[in-house]
Amino acid sequence: MKKQSVRLGVDIGGTFTDVVLEVDNSSYSTKVLTTYVAPENAIIGGMQQVCTKAGITPSEIGQIIHGTTLATNALIERRGAKTALITTEGFRDVIEMRTESRFEQYDLNLNLPEPLLPRQMRYTVPGRIDASGTELMPLTRADVEPVVDQIAAAGYESVAVGLIHSYLNDAHETLVRDVLAEKMPDAMVSLSSEVSPQMREYERFNTVVANAYIKPLMKSYLSRLEGRLRDEGSHCNIFLMHSGGGIISIESAAEFPVRLVESGPAGGAVFAANIAARYGLDKVLSFDMGGTTAKICLIKNQTPKTSRVFEVARTYRFKKGSGMPISIPVIDMVEIGAGGGSLAHVDSLRQIRVGPESAGSEPGPACYGRGGDKPAVTDADLVLGKLDPENFAGGSIRLDSQSSANSLTTVLGDVLDMDATTAAFGLAEVVDENMANAARVHAVENGENLSEYTMIAFGGAAPLHAGRLCEKLGVGRLLVPPGAGVGSAIGFLRAPFSFEANRSVYMTLDGFDAEKIRSLLVDLKAEATGFVRSCDADSPILSEFKAYMRYSGQGWEIPVTLTEDQAMNPDVATFEARFIEDYTKLFGRPVEGMNIEITVWSVNATTPPETVARVSEDPGSSEAPAQGDRKLFDPVVADFVDATVVLRNDMTQGAAVPGPGVITEDETTIIIPSSRTAVRQPDGCIDILVKA
Known part of the structure; x- marks a missing residue:
């Protein structure tokens, strides 16, 4: 077997690590819980599982493409290296002053995110380049050396260099790097003229600081990953997905780790664009809902919308301007709600709120039986009949329905005088309405009418909620592709360099x-x-x-x-x-x-995008074989109804499932609302349309 014909895609998420192995024209996938202390452990475990399924050894893998939330999480949780910033005199406080814009104009207690580096970790040097790139004031080694001596004495691991107008003339930044290399050879250095050579000093400085802040962490992780893979006998090339939707080398990723922020969701958008090309769809709304977050992306003409700036760690979840701006090429996605592990509570106005706190994989939702005692979205889905407690994640995790009901009653029901089912109904509706609202706003901001769009849903939790979301948004068509539960990892294998x-x-x-x-x-x-x-x-x-x-x-x-x-x-x-x-x-x-x-x-x-063949669509020519019925809560009638249960693997081309229905598979479950009918298309997509 040729090594290059065997490719592995790996997506580390906040709850699950998704692994997909493609061997020629066959695909094998698995989901394993993310191991936070050593994320490479989950990758190795998942790789071993899919290699066993495929009947190959890791040494036969020809290429590994990897995306991760590690960079994002390090910024959000402030778990980066001890980092210093060297900037131009007079500009020490730029990353703290921000742009002075108020994202919530009338809030007297506005809560702005703290800068990554406090003032005492920011240092200045003289010298000045003007807005045309001309040197106004020279910068000499004698100016830089005392500052570097201070930084060396303080024991910094990483240094960010951001000087005014260096995107036009990098001579001063290069001089600072030369002095750092001589006096601090073990320190990692990031220059703004290399990381983000763009105007607007706040965004540029913030981006180079973020790069320096996570660089030691990501270099260490990528080095450990290479070592573990070698130990398993895999000596293939490793590439990383970047936030702009393409693939870069592991060396480039280690040098510019800030480009990996949002790399996982970017893979999902590439996956959705590939499906859109198969169906000749020019207006697609990609919906990616995993264990920790949910995101949407507008895809027009089979190309995801892109941007030059995005924000992480927003202090106000949906408010632009409330986070840290990162100025790099990125697929333009909007976080539109919670993931399966997001926790619910009752606020001071006696309203149900969901997120941003997440149970993650440790301890996980209450139903995991790993010590979680607060209700998560997954707990609500279980109580409402969307999940089978005996066959979650292919049967690898048994869910405890009683623990879900107890947590819903304790945290929500006792406060609001509800039983467990009503509390679960309220939680699910809050999540779905939050996502629908954010999708509407994003569409209006881009001058789009979502009723003209087709939704493509993927991620472990998206097929559970996508049908209801389509009802709320007036979207008439929903596609759930094969491998939806590991969609981002598949997207890595579809992405160009x-x-x-x-x-x-x-x-x-x-x-x-x-x-x-x-x-x-x-x-x-x-x-x-x-x-x-x-x-x-x-x-x-x-x-x-x-x-x-x-x-x-x-x-x-x-x-x-x-x-x-x-x-x-x-x-x-x-x-x-x-x-x-x-x-x-x-x-x-x-x-x-x-x-x-x-x-x-x-x-x-x-590199050119993958060539795809158009699907010859089937309107539905047979009835899918049912495994039986189960009680499923219908939010339209606010009561349980009898839903047909079908195994996705049993559905042949043209097999139809009228709603209400449940289509199950190892990585996810598709919920078909009463208003819709699902048809299996020739490529394996489940095509969910409004009933005629």
Whole structure:
């Protein structure tokens, strides 16, 4: 067997670690509980399970692609290394002052996230580069050495360097790195001009600090993982999923670990885009709900929406501006609610609230029987009949229904005078309505009507809630692909090798400089292509060009996509026309008489996407064989109804299950509302449509 035909995808989540093995055209998967102290243990355990299922040894694996929430969790939980920041004199407090915008205008007790580094861990050096990249004040070794001596004496593991306007001229940052390398050879160093060479110092400084903060942790983890895999006999290449939806080498990931933030959910969006291509769908809402969080992503023309900035560790769950901004290329996803392990409580207004606290895998929801005594979403799903206590996770975890009922009664029912079923109903409706609300807001912000969209649901908990979510959103079609419970891990195996290079070079259309633009984009293309070529020496590489543009006086830009010809032969009339076209699509009309500015340029180099064959859809030609009935709570009638239970593996092409129904498999359970009918399509997707 050729090694390259055997590939392993691994997604470390907050509750489960998902492992998928592809051997030629066959797929084997498993879910194991995440091991927080040593995450590599769960990977090794899962790898052994799927290799046993496939009848191969780990030495036959040709490629491993990995995504993880470790970087995100380290930032949220403040578990990073002892880190110092070196910045320009006068800018020591930028990461604490933020942008001075108020995300909750009338809240007198606004709770802003604390900066990753307190003031005493931030150091300054003289020297100054201006907004055109010209040196105004020199920086010398004599200026830098005393500062580095202080940092060395304090015993810092990692150092972030963020100087003003270094994205245009990195000479001062490079000098600081040289001094650090001489005086602190064991310290890890991150330069903002390499991590995020973009304007806006708050976002740039915060990003380089985050990179430095998690760099020792991630380097240590990736090194341990390589060692454990070698011990198992696997000497294949290891690649990491990055937050922009592509794959980078383990060396690049260790150097720029901040690019791994959101890598797991990014894999899910790639997975959904692949399904959308199979069905020829141009408007898709990807819904990923796991054990800890749930996220949505708008996918248009089989391409996930992307962004240059996103936030982690929001102090107000759905409020933009309340978290730490990370300025890197990222698939634009919105956290829209809780995961299966998210815990419920009653607030001071006697309302049921869910999350953000999660039971995770240790101890897990009450029904796991591992010491959890607070009700989680999974406990509500169990009491409402959505889960089979004897066959959860393929029977590997037996659920305790009585523990779920007791926790729901103790925490919610006794306070609100409800029985366990009513408390579970309330908890589930709060979760589903929170997710529906956030999805509506995200759609409006992007000028989209969700009734025109098809939902693709994946993640262990999504198929349990997606049908109800579609009812609330007016979405008429829901697809649950095969392997939905491990969708992000499958997405890793579908993702191209890619890397996006960004640079801030400010220019107005009045001062349009075609030669400068061409030279800049050529450099960015070479940088991005070099990263991709380090991962894949043979495949052709495609380049995608974008200019981020705005009207003068506006505070934010919109991405304008350019063809390679437009990028390599820049013309001011073309740039203006493309901006006005995209601006009008987004906001309804252009603004007359305003000058137009370009702030950021980007080139994304990527290997070609996987070629997929269109599915020949089956409208439903037979009735699926039932395993029996079970009581399922129907939120529309607020009572239990008899639901048909079907094994997904027993459904042949065209087999239909009218709602209410339950389709079970090892990694998840699909709930079919009374208003819908499910049909198995030729590729194994369960296609859930409104009843005719």
